[in-house]
Amino acid sequence: MSDERNRLMACRTCGNRVPSDARRCPACGTREPQADRAARPPGWRPRRGHVIAFALVLALAPLGIAAIHVTTPFVAPPLPRQVDVPRTVDAAPAGESPATPPSAPPVIVSRSRGRTDWVFFFGPGDWLTRMADDALLGVVVRVEKTHAFVDGSRGPAYVVQSMEGEERVIDADELERSARLR
Numbered sequence: 644m645s646d647e648r649n650r651l652m653a654c655r656t657c658g659n660r661v662p663s664d665a666r667r668c669p670a671c672g673t674r675e676p677q678a679d680r681a682a683r684p685p686g687w688r689p690r691r692g693h694v695i696a697f698a699l700v701l702a703l704a705p706l707g708i709a710a711i712h713v714t715t716p717f718v719a720p721p722l723p724r725q726v727d728v729p730r731t732v733d734a735a736p737a738g739e740s741p742a743t744p745p746s747a748p749p750v751i752v753s754r755s756r757g758r759t760d761w762v763f764f765f766g767p768g769d770w771l772t773r774m775a776d777d778a779l780l781g782v783v784v785r786v787e788k789t790h791a792f793v794d795g796s797r798g799p800a801y802v803v804q805s806m807e808g809e810e811r812v813i814d815a816d817e818l819e820r821s822a823r824l825r
Contacts (some may be wrong), residue, residue: 646696650662650663651663654668654670654671654673655669655673655815656671656673656804657670657671657673659671663666708785713737714782753798753814753816753817753818754815755799755814755815756792756796756797756798756814757796757797757798758798758799759788759789761788761798761815762801763801763815764819765783765786765801765818765819765822765824766783766786767783767784767785767786767823768782768783769783769825770782770824770825771783771803771818771822771823771824771825772822772823772824772825773821773822774821774822774823775821779806779825780803780805780822781803781804781805781806781811782803782804783801783803783805784802784804784810785801785802786799786800786801786802786815787800787801787802787812792814798814799814799815800812800813800814800815801813801815801818803818
């Protein structure tokens with residue numbers, strides 16, 4: 644019987660080792676710290692399952708990430724829309740093939756024209772260079788949410804001042820595709 648009194652058990656709240664006949668845990672103060680001893684399976688240790696589960700998650704996480712990466716298809720960003728330029732072909736004299744008109748480069752339609760919710764990438768005071776040759780374009784003076792362009796369309800635009808002091812209004816989409824921060 645003395646072996647039973649001297650036997651230590653784990654507190655059900657904090658896991659501290661307490662005598663089996665203790666009424667309170669000396670560490671956390673829980674009443675009847677060993678009350679649920681019968682409900683525990685033999686050899687149970689506090690928090691051991693949590694440690695094992697955490698170790699499994701850490702070990703298997705790279706495999707899960709790799710599986711997601713391998714099975715997710717790559718989706719290319721949408722290409723800018725191209726508009727066909729109307730061409731007229733002169734009528735050729737009888738017996739001759741019609742002359743081939745000179746090929747005009749495709750006109751790329753601005754994605755920003757007509758938009759009122761355009762999120763500007765550059766801000767006033769940003770120095771810009773051209774992406775193609777790193778030439779200095781100038782500094783952004785201001786942004787305009789709705790600017791009336793020469794062709795009659797409206798949309799967001801940047802006002803850029805060149806090194807010579809000239810201010811130019813540039814379509815937001817066009818500038819963001821061809822310039823970068825210095």
